[in-house]
Amino acid sequence: xxASLQRAYWIxxxxxxxxxxxxFFAFLVVLGAAMxxxxxxxxxxxxxxxxxxxxxxxxxxxMFLFGSVLGVVMTAQLFFSEMDNRTALTLLAKPLSRTEFxxxxxxxxxxxxxxxxxxxxxxxGGVMWWREQTILVQAEQRGLLPGVFSASGMFAYALLQWLxxxxxxxxxxxxxxxxxxFLFAVIVGALAVVAGQLQWIAQDVLLKPADNLAYKSFLxxxxxxxxxxxxxxxGDALVLEPASVPTDAVQWVVVSGIFYxxxxxxxxxxxxxxxxx
Amino acid sequence: MRKIAxxxxxxxxxxxxxxxxxxxxxxxxxxxxxxxxxELEPTLGQGxxxxxxxxxxxxxxxLTWIRSYVLWExxxxxxxxxxxxxxxxxxxxxxxxxxxxxxxxxxxLAHWEVRKRGGYxxxxxxxxxxxxxxxxxxxxxxxxxxxxxxxNKVSLLLCAAQMSDMxxxxxxxxxxxxxxxxxxxxxxxxxxxxxxxxxxxxxxxxAAYTWYRQYWIVRMKDVDDGxxxxxxxxxxxxxxxxxxxxxRIPRQSWEK
Amino acid sequence: xxxxxxxxxxxxxxxxxxRGLKLRAVDDLTLEIPRGQVYGLLGxxxxxxxxxxxxxxxxxxxxxxxxxxxxxxxxxxxxxERTGFLPEAxxxxxxxxxxxxxxxxxxxxxxxxxxxxxxxxxxxALAAMTEAASRPIGTYSKGMLQxxxxxxxxxHDPELVILDEPTAGVDPxxxxxxxxxxxxMRDKGKTVVLCSHLLGQVEQVCDRVAIMDRGKxxxxxxxxxxxxxxxxxxxxxxxxxxxxxxAAETALAAHGAKVTSVTHPRRSLEDLFRELVTGSRDA
Numbered sequence: 001x002x003a004s005l006q007r008a009y010w011i012x013x014x015x016x017x018x019x020x021x022x023x024f025f026a027f028l029v030v031l032g033a034a035m036x037x038x039x040x041x042x043x044x045x046x047x048x049x050x051x052x053x054x055x056x057x058x059x060x061x062x063m064f065l066f067g068s069v070l071g072v073v074m075t076a077q078l079f080f081s082e083m084d085n086r087t088a089l090t091l092l093a094k095p096l097s098r099t100e101f102x103x104x105x106x107x108x109x110x111x112x113x114x115x116x117x118x119x120x121x122x123x124x125g126g127v128m129w130w131r132e133q134t135i136l137v138q139a140e141q142r143g144l145l146p147g148v149f150s151a152s153g154m155f156a157y158a159l160l161q162w163l164x165x166x167x168x169x170x171x172x173x174x175x176x177x178x179x180x181x182f183l184f185a186v187i188v189g190a191l192a193v194v195a196g197q198l199q200w201i202a203q204d205v206l207l208k209p210a211d212n213l214a215y216k217s218f219l220x221x222x223x224x225x226x227x228x229x230x231x232x233x234x235g236d237a238l239v240l241e242p243a244s245v246p247t248d249a250v251q252w253v254v255v256s257g258i259f260y261x262x263x264x265x266x267x268x269x270x271x272x273x274x275x276x277x
Numbered sequence: 278m279r280k281i282a283x284x285x286x287x288x289x290x291x292x293x294x295x296x297x298x299x300x301x302x303x304x305x306x307x308x309x310x311x312x313x314x315x316e317l318e319p320t321l322g323q324g325x326x327x328x329x330x331x332x333x334x335x336x337x338x339x340l341t342w343i344r345s346y347v348l349w350e351x352x353x354x355x356x357x358x359x360x361x362x363x364x365x366x367x368x369x370x371x372x373x374x375x376x377x378x379x380x381x382x383x384x385x386l387a388h389w390e391v392r393k394r395g396g397y398x399x400x401x402x403x404x405x406x407x408x409x410x411x412x413x414x415x416x417x418x419x420x421x422x423x424x425x426x427x428x429n430k431v432s433l434l435l436c437a438a439q440m441s442d443m444x445x446x447x448x449x450x451x452x453x454x455x456x457x458x459x460x461x462x463x464x465x466x467x468x469x470x471x472x473x474x475x476x477x478x479x480x481x482x483x484a485a486y487t488w489y490r491q492y493w494i495v496r497m498k499d500v501d502d503g504x505x506x507x508x509x510x511x512x513x514x515x516x517x518x519x520x521x522x523x524x525r526i527p528r529q530s531w532e533k
Numbered sequence: 534x535x536x537x538x539x540x541x542x543x544x545x546x547x548x549x550x551x552r553g554l555k556l557r558a559v560d561d562l563t564l565e566i567p568r569g570q571v572y573g574l575l576g577x578x579x580x581x582x583x584x585x586x587x588x589x590x591x592x593x594x595x596x597x598x599x600x601x602x603x604x605x606x607x608x609x610x611x612x613x614e615r616t617g618f619l620p621e622a623x624x625x626x627x628x629x630x631x632x633x634x635x636x637x638x639x640x641x642x643x644x645x646x647x648x649x650x651x652x653x654x655x656x657x658a659l660a661a662m663t664e665a666a667s668r669p670i671g672t673y674s675k676g677m678l679q680x681x682x683x684x685x686x687x688x689h690d691p692e693l694v695i696l697d698e699p700t701a702g703v704d705p706x707x708x709x710x711x712x713x714x715x716x717x718m719r720d721k722g723k724t725v726v727l728c729s730h731l732l733g734q735v736e737q738v739c740d741r742v743a744i745m746d747r748g749k750x751x752x753x754x755x756x757x758x759x760x761x762x763x764x765x766x767x768x769x770x771x772x773x774x775x776x777x778x779x780a781a782e783t784a785l786a787a788h789g790a791k792v793t794s795v796t797h798p799r800r801s802l803e804d805l806f807r808e809l810v811t812g813s814r815d816a
Binding site for chain 1: 637641682
């Protein structure tokens with residue numbers, strides 16, 4: 001078991017190094033950071049939400065959008081670069097199981113996203129803290145109740161986003177294990193993310209009390225196979241109104257996310273073991 | 278059996294994760310602003326999808342609101358209403374969107390409709406009133422919806438009260454909205470007075486006085502200058518009700 | 534003592550297209566590859582030799598048949614622990630240096646932390662890559678890529694080394710270097726299986742060969758045995774004059790032998806090239 005984890009670690013290390021050296025990663029980090037910083041310039045678009053909420057929303061949007069793009073495109077790219085360049089051939093001819101190879105890819109990509117989210121969270125936290133200080137002074141002068149932001153809430157949000165992207169990576173690896181081309185994996189992966197984000201709405205729309213049992217059963221099973229990714233998007237509440245989030249809610253979401261990651265990785269491994277390299 | 282074991286394990290794990298995520302979703306859902314799907318359907322293709330997916334909801338709502346202004350200037354009734362309702366649905370905690378959507382529907386759309394039909398000189402008074410009532414009702418529906426989500430309810434209640442009074446012509450409804458506004462913290466001084474005045478004018482004089490008096494004692498008497506204008510209004514009510522001296526509000530030291 | 538590789542009745546069908554038409558790449562192949570020898574698997578492109586190697590390494594599942602490597606069922610991690618593999622036209626992560634790549638492969642192959650440094654340096658030395666080991670792989674020539682590929686294949690001191698087209702695209706000097714490495718492995722008692730369609734090179738380095746065509750085995754045996762023509766002989770004669778030739782032919786005819794051709798011996802172009810450019814090694 002230790003040797004197995006060790007091998008997965010070596011694969012993930014090289015995967016991480018390969019990913020962080022890519023211009024694509026640097027480009028998305030810069031784009032995300034620019035989005036966080038530009039929220040300060042776009043404050044004039046705000047219609048009475050409160051400045052901190054507006055800035056937070058901009059930053060969360062950057063993390064969500066570019067994180068998802070990175071999670072889908074980079075994971076598929078890291079997987080297919082090994083297949084297309086046939087480096088997988090060299091690696092899998094060694095005493096390395098396919099599950100270890102997939103786990104290595106997963107943890108390597110997930111580590112890259114940890115760096116991505118870490119950088120953007122620190123930047124967003126810094127911007128919000130700076131604006132909070134100004135707002136506190138202004139509010140005190142006017143005798144108003146200022147909006148405040150929670151640093152621990154920001155940490156919890158970054159953690160949840162990291163978990164969400166972990167689920168996304170696991171899904172993309174599952175798709176890549178079946179897919180023959182990079183493009184197919186990216187398109188289907190992106191559709192899976194959109195479907196996961198909108199799954200909760202689709203469930204409400206499609207399921208009606210009068211539906212027959214077979215249809216209900218089909219919906220029940222299919223809606224459980226696809227994760228509800230919306231549950232990770234509670235940034236507003238965590239950062240600006242942490243008291244409104246039930247204490248155990250984050251823990252439940254974390255456990256649910258881990259469950260999905262494990263489930264998709266088991267599925268990806270089962271598929272990949274049958275793949276001809 | 279060994280061949281299908283990984284598939285069965287994956288399926289069981291996925292369904293297990295799905296069942297588990299139902300519980301986590303129940304816990305988390307109150308923290309995520311509700312989405313009004315009907316409001317979003319007409320505008321889903323216009324970048325709104327990005328707002329529903331996660332993050333950026335406030336930003337997309339703001340941009341949608343700005344686009345609704347363009348249609349407002351063109352006096353495009355369906356387009357303007359659809360985009361304003363979209364902004365409300367995307368960011369239901371925003372008092373601003375609900376209030377201004379309510380105002381736009383209740384006041385502006387009726388006005389545009391009258392102009393479209395030839396203007397105030399041509400359209401009969403009864404038709405004008407009917408149009409104003411119809412749109413006011415729709416505007417009030419929007420505000421009622423906003424009251425479920427927005428934290429700043431006072432402003433929305435006052436908006437609803439004003440619209441009920443001026444456009445719907447329903448004084449009792451306006452009075453009810455004023456009362457609800459008055460009973461909330463941070464309500465403006467005139468909410469209580471207008472509720473009491475409408476009730477008084479509707480003939481419910483003793484009840485109006487009792488409520489207003491109680492409100493003045495609890496909420497106004499010991500705050501700032503003690504609201505002398507409201508006390509004057511109460512004294513006038515006491516005179517008209519011919520209350521005995523002992524039943525009246527005791528004379529205040531600062532009272533002339 | 535068990536064979537290095539034992540293949541019994543191996544068949545591999547690929548399904549093509551939506552209708553799932555079968556393409557038989559390997560057809561009922563049976564092979565025994567003995568230990569401690571250099572074994573050449575020959576055949577034209579598409580004859581199934583690379584597919585056979587991939588099946589042996591567990592990269593592709595067989596449709597039918599049994600394979601063992603060093604007495605263990607193939608496609609198991611324990612079998613691969615004792616096997617090294619150099620794929621055809623190898624490509625490695627460009628950002629790693631040669632040394633980093635060999636170290637990475639050593640770690641994946643289960644070389645212990647205490648032995649890693651020594652194993653890496655030994656493999657680099659055997660592949661003559663010590664000098665260039667610190668350079669990023671992206672800067673390597675084709676020959677250097679093959680040599681670093683060879684180093685990663687042998688870094689964990691495997692008992693069996695499988696080389697798929699090890700000299701494809703490599704110049705004769707590089708080919709000769711790879712040939713020397715193969716012999717060095719054999720001298721250490723390792724089994725080397727190589728797959729190639731460059732017959733001249735196979736003839737030089739292999740002890741045994743198998744020839745495949747359309748997925749089937751058509752010939753198998755020792756190189757000397759399969760190439761030798763027992764009914765013909767070659768003599769090399771110095772200072773042969775026409776008179777001496779006539780006399781020799783008459784003498785041979787008296788014993789019932791007949792001279793069928795008299796030509797000058799030729800060096801191979803490869804030998805000539807190596808002789809001329811020996812100093813211009815990749816570096």
